[in-house]
Amino acid sequence: MSRLEEIVDAAQRLLEDEGPGAVSMRRLAAELGIQAPSLYKHVDGKDRIEAELQERALTELAAALQPAADLRDLAHAYRQWALLHPRLYELTARRPLRRDQLRDGVETAASARLVALSGGDVDRARALWAAAHGLVDLELAHRFPEGADVQAAWDALVAAFDRVADREDGELDSLSGQP
Amino acid sequence: MSRLEEIVDAAQRLLEDEGPGAVSMRRLAAELGIQAPSLYKHVDGKDRIEAELQERALTELAAALQPAADLRDLAHAYRQWALLHPRLYELTARRPLRRDQLRDGVETAASARLVALSGGDVDRARALWAAAHGLVDLELAHRFPEGADVQAAWDALVAAFDRVADREDGELDSLSGQP
DNA sequence: CCCAGAGGCTAACGCCGTTAGCCTCATCGG
DNA sequence: CCGATGAGGCTAACGGCGTTAGCCTCTGGG
Numbered sequence: 001m002s003r004l005e006e007i008v009d010a011a012q013r014l015l016e017d018e019g020p021g022a023v024s025m026r027r028l029a030a031e032l033g034i035q036a037p038s039l040y041k042h043v044d045g046k047d048r049i050e051a052e053l054q055e056r057a058l059t060e061l062a063a064a065l066q067p068a069a070d071l072r073d074l075a076h077a078y079r080q081w082a083l084l085h086p087r088l089y090e091l092t093a094r095r096p097l098r099r100d101q102l103r104d105g106v107e108t109a110a111s112a113r114l115v116a117l118s119g120g121d122v123d124r125a126r127a128l129w130a131a132a133h134g135l136v137d138l139e140l141a142h143r144f145p146e147g148a149d150v151q152a153a154w155d156a157l158v159a160a161f162d163r164v165a166d167r168e169d170g171e172l173d174s175l176s177g178q179p
Numbered sequence: 180m181s182r183l184e185e186i187v188d189a190a191q192r193l194l195e196d197e198g199p200g201a202v203s204m205r206r207l208a209a210e211l212g213i214q215a216p217s218l219y220k221h222v223d224g225k226d227r228i229e230a231e232l233q234e235r236a237l238t239e240l241a242a243a244l245q246p247a248a249d250l251r252d253l254a255h256a257y258r259q260w261a262l263l264h265p266r267l268y269e270l271t272a273r274r275p276l277r278r279d280q281l282r283d284g285v286e287t288a289a290s291a292r293l294v295a296l297s298g299g300d301v302d303r304a305r306a307l308w309a310a311a312h313g314l315v316d317l318e319l320a321h322r323f324p325e326g327a328d329v330q331a332a333w334d335a336l337v338a339a340f341d342r343v344a345d346r347e348d349g350e351l352d353s354l355s356g357q358p
Numbered sequence: 359c360c361c362a363g364a365g366g367c368t369a370a371c372g373c374c375g376t377t378a379g380c381c382t383c384a385t386c387g388g
Numbered sequence: 389c390c391g392a393t394g395a396g397g398c399t400a401a402c403g404g405c406g407t408t409a410g411c412c413t414c415t416g417g418g
Contacts, residue, residue: 093316093317093320093322094273094316094320095320096320096321096322097320097321097322099324121335123328123331123332123334123335124332124335124339126314126317126323126327126329126331126332126335127310127314127332127333127335127336127339129313129317130310130313130314130316130317130332130336131306131309131310131313131314131336132313133313133316133317134308134309134310134311134312134313134314134316135305135306135309135310135313137272137273137309137312137313137316138272138305138308138309138312141272141273141274141275141276142275142276143272143275143276144305145278148305149302150305152302152305153302153303153305153306153309154306155302156300156302156303156305156306157306157309157310160303160306160339160340161339
């Protein structure tokens, strides 16, 4: 295992266990038993580490969405993954995505299921993605009132998009036996 | 105008003009012609300043949504406001909301139009809010591909929720002549 | 055997938020 | 009119941050 991977591992551990404030170069170095400046022998800077985490998260999220058979499954898987890795999700979603230094296919994989289950309509897929992201983001930021039934909001979301799919069919059929 | 208001004004100016990195206590103080520690004669700390900005933003956003007559209007107003104040929007949306130190009515005002246009269904309102937030958030984070037609995604969103409203009616009528 | 490069190290720079402690006025009660 | 008081400045400092410069040591290949 490369030293860079070890660094990113430690960063992920720190992020998930102690929150974003704990992911400092000094703390990170201490975790590996070295001094902060030594990290720069393996990594450009903190930005790079965060970009690596971002790519990891996208890959994992894509895998988690892969088995979803319908919109309800997809929504559930999306929410579950985010709630399981809240800090990582936030980091991934809020950083601008540097596509130029993303390994090919990562983004495509993450969005494939989404587009497929939106009847191939990329605009609908983006709206659905945004909606799921929004629900997760607001939940993670504790923006819903104390006793709010978040699941009910998810149900309302799935209902809205399911019905659209029901009506504007045709496109769906052409994808049901996946290409 | 109280000194606190001046501070928050300066913070908002700095945030919108130069980004979140520019909003430091030292920079903020310099803007007012004083030294950083003097700020603490008027404010608890940086958190408090951000909370004030958050409340301001919620109030303004509520006002911007107020005149919306239907979902399409609402979606448009939401997006427009966010694109007009991107940094302020991010700050407001990503900070946890401290309801205990929010002036009464601010949150209610911000969500009233949303709930009303969702036929009084609070779950649908939350899903719609989350979807709008998600679209804005992803757009601000440059997460859509270069040439993506973001407006089309908004249209797809409005379509989805409009149709739901069409079908599950009844509730709508009881609110149309607003109480 | 040598020497180059990998991978550590310390010292330091310029930021950050925040605290402690001091000083200077203007205001106002006696 | 005097003196206390409090508002609102100030400097110095602390412990953190990301990052750079420059040095040393060890190890593996020619």
